Amino acid sequence: MSKPALLLIGEITPRMRERIESDFEVIPLPRDETDTLADDTAKKITAAITFGGAGLTPELMDRLPNLKIVSNYGVGYDGIDMGRAVERGILVSHTPDVLNDEVANTAILLWLATARKLPAYDTYVRAGRWEKDGNPPLTRGTQNRTVGILGLGRIGLAIADRLPPFGARIVYHSRSRKDVPHEYFENLTDMARTCDVLICITPGGAETHHIVNAEVIEALGPDGILVNVARGPVVDETALIEALEHKRLGGAGLDVFENEPHVPTALRAMDNVTLQPHVGSATVETRAAMGDLTCDNLSQWLKDGTVLTPVPECADLQ
Amino acid sequence: MKTRGSASVPRERLSVVVTRRLPEQVEARLSELFDTKLRGSDEPMSRSELVEAAKGADVLVPTVTDEIDATLIAQAGDKLKLIANYGAGVDHIDVATARQRGVLVSNTPGVLTDDTADMTMALILAVTRRIPEGLAIMQRGDWQGWAPTALLGGRVGGRRLGILGMGRIGQAVARRAAAFGMQVHYHNRKQLRSETEEELGARYWESLDQMVARMDILSINCPSTPSTFHLMNARRLKLMKPDAVIVNTSRGEVIDESALVRMLRNREIAGAGLDVYEHGTDINPELRNLDNVVLLPHMGSATVEGRIEMGEKVIINIKTFEDGHRPPDQVIPSML
Numbered sequence: 001m002s003k004p005a006l007l008l009i010g011e012i013t014p015r016m017r018e019r020i021e022s023d024f025e026v027i028p029l030p031r032d033e034t035d036t037l038a039d040d041t042a043k044k045i046t047a048a049i050t051f052g053g054a055g056l057t058p059e060l061m062d063r064l065p066n067l068k069i070v071s072n073y074g075v076g077y078d079g080i081d082m083g084r085a086v087e088r089g090i091l092v093s094h095t096p097d098v099l100n101d102e103v104a105n106t107a108i109l110l111w112l113a114t115a116r117k118l119p120a121y122d123t124y125v126r127a128g129r130w131e132k133d134g135n136p137p138l139t140r141g142t143q144n145r146t147v148g149i150l151g152l153g154r155i156g157l158a159i160a161d162r163l164p165p166f167g168a169r170i171v172y173h174s175r176s177r178k179d180v181p182h183e184y185f186e187n188l189t190d191m192a193r194t195c196d197v198l199i200c201i202t203p204g205g206a207e208t209h210h211i212v213n214a215e216v217i218e219a220l221g222p223d224g225i226l227v228n229v230a231r232g233p234v235v236d237e238t239a240l241i242e243a244l245e246h247k248r249l250g251g252a253g254l255d256v257f258e259n260e261p262h263v264p265t266a267l268r269a270m271d272n273v274t275l276q277p278h279v280g281s282a283t284v285e286t287r288a289a290m291g292d293l294t295c296d297n298l299s300q301w302l303k304d305g306t307v308l309t310p311v312p313e314c315a316d317l318q
Numbered sequence: 319m320k321t322r323g324s325a326s327v328p329r330e331r332l333s334v335v336v337t338r339r340l341p342e343q344v345e346a347r348l349s350e351l352f353d354t355k356l357r358g359s360d361e362p363m364s365r366s367e368l369v370e371a372a373k374g375a376d377v378l379v380p381t382v383t384d385e386i387d388a389t390l391i392a393q394a395g396d397k398l399k400l401i402a403n404y405g406a407g408v409d410h411i412d413v414a415t416a417r418q419r420g421v422l423v424s425n426t427p428g429v430l431t432d433d434t435a436d437m438t439m440a441l442i443l444a445v446t447r448r449i450p451e452g453l454a455i456m457q458r459g460d461w462q463g464w465a466p467t468a469l470l471g472g473r474v475g476g477r478r479l480g481i482l483g484m485g486r487i488g489q490a491v492a493r494r495a496a497a498f499g500m501q502v503h504y505h506n507r508k509q510l511r512s513e514t515e516e517e518l519g520a521r522y523w524e525s526l527d528q529m530v531a532r533m534d535i536l537s538i539n540c541p542s543t544p545s546t547f548h549l550m551n552a553r554r555l556k557l558m559k560p561d562a563v564i565v566n567t568s569r570g571e572v573i574d575e576s577a578l579v580r581m582l583r584n585r586e587i588a589g590a591g592l593d594v595y596e597h598g599t600d601i602n603p604e605l606r607n608l609d610n611v612v613l614l615p616h617m618g619s620a621t622v623e624g625r626i627e628m629g630e631k632v633i634i635n636i637k638t639f640e641d642g643h644r645p646p647d648q649v650i651p652s653m654l
Binding site: 011013090112113118126128134138140143265274277292293 | 437452455462463496612614624642
């Protein structure tokens, strides 16, 4: 019997490739080349691997009439049209939990680096300016701050776990109040007003599109720091740049952007911004764990038609 | 202190000379309380300026950039009674000679503990997560998008952190590291009390060599003294695992900088986060071109809040001395 056909959107590691190729006929789909997929090839595809940045567009999904499973490499699956997937009974899995600690570390790192001006001062030393111009200005410290977490899910809680040594007061905003000892804000702008730091770790998608808008950014204020390790569109990037340029926001630590991999030129030149290329989960260990789970979900599906870690919308499909 | 006649006549105020620019609030308060001569610019004083300053003052307020050696203390003459250092480290002050000549020395311990520990944690994460490389890509505008194997760093969770020097700052670093799931190990002249070890979840190594060889991350948090000079010499650095990283927010002299640079260049050690250097601002030029290092201009304690607190400590030390008591943060040679 021939192997089932799997559509591979984006790249995978050699370790994943080895596993996938033993079970599937792999059909790679390079970025922005949806049109190159021949109809008869598209028809035989039953499985797909994708990742957050690409997702699975409704147009592509429509061209895959026999698609049964999408294994998402990552926890965020906002690029997959879930309404259509559920309607068609397509099972979607993702890789929750295995990256919680890493993304939480990235969030804290972006806060510390932005507050203490790591990028700007590293550049200062490398350019020989320390010897020539003396000590650069003091920064604000990172002790006893009010840290607001936007989206207190699994990663949000891991972020909260890391905050006690910094003497932080933790507050949060999410769709619903959680059973946690931290103060809940129903209104994000009100929360931003009390915060020194706002860390975004809410899922992406239509519901949270531009949830951090000009009003929230202004409320965070000229000494405030915004950290985004969620999804780029969660923050209104134009409003963010505008606030940073006019010193109405203190700084920003950004791992994600509105139109990746496009990064507005204005952001690149700012010395109160820490930019990272979407590396929230980027350690050897965590990416291996994510890759393993992406493959494990497909292996289990081949065996009995279920997956280990379905996205919540698909929990009833199996 | 002389008092002139009745209590209503103010007594003569102590003359205080400050060698560097301090935060505005601190300078204002010093001027209110004492006959204070502030440093107009942020330039460190030249040797001759420093001698003049020391001669004319009851109290000298120097910082880490001023070399207060035996010669200078001798040149200062009899007027100088207190060296109220602005900062915790006093390796730039000849405390023994000061004591022999009856000059008290005080410092500002404690206030920079958390700021320095925060910066240490930032450097540990920044180096293991290859922040400079990510920044460079973004600033050049070269980013091609998310990729599964691009810029992978090392996970700190579950890794061994070795803290060299388990004083206040070392312990504060241990608390942070524990929140990030790291295993804490340490080497110190003295083993901590078992309750403290337990609270920190820290394991003591009597042999620095043995500890160094087993750590994934080494954090330098010991003071600079003659016995810690080049404690991390070429031989010891070579004991480190090739995938280990070293972070120094203490004093540059503890590490043999040229040996470290050689090893970083040859990838015999994975990376370094440095806030301090062996020769002050005169850093090894080769460091600047390495992509596996994060270089900071001695910013460990350089926060607005910390510097104001440091100034408040200096003021309390001078004020207590003026009132005829020992400054609360007096440094005596046997402490070093």
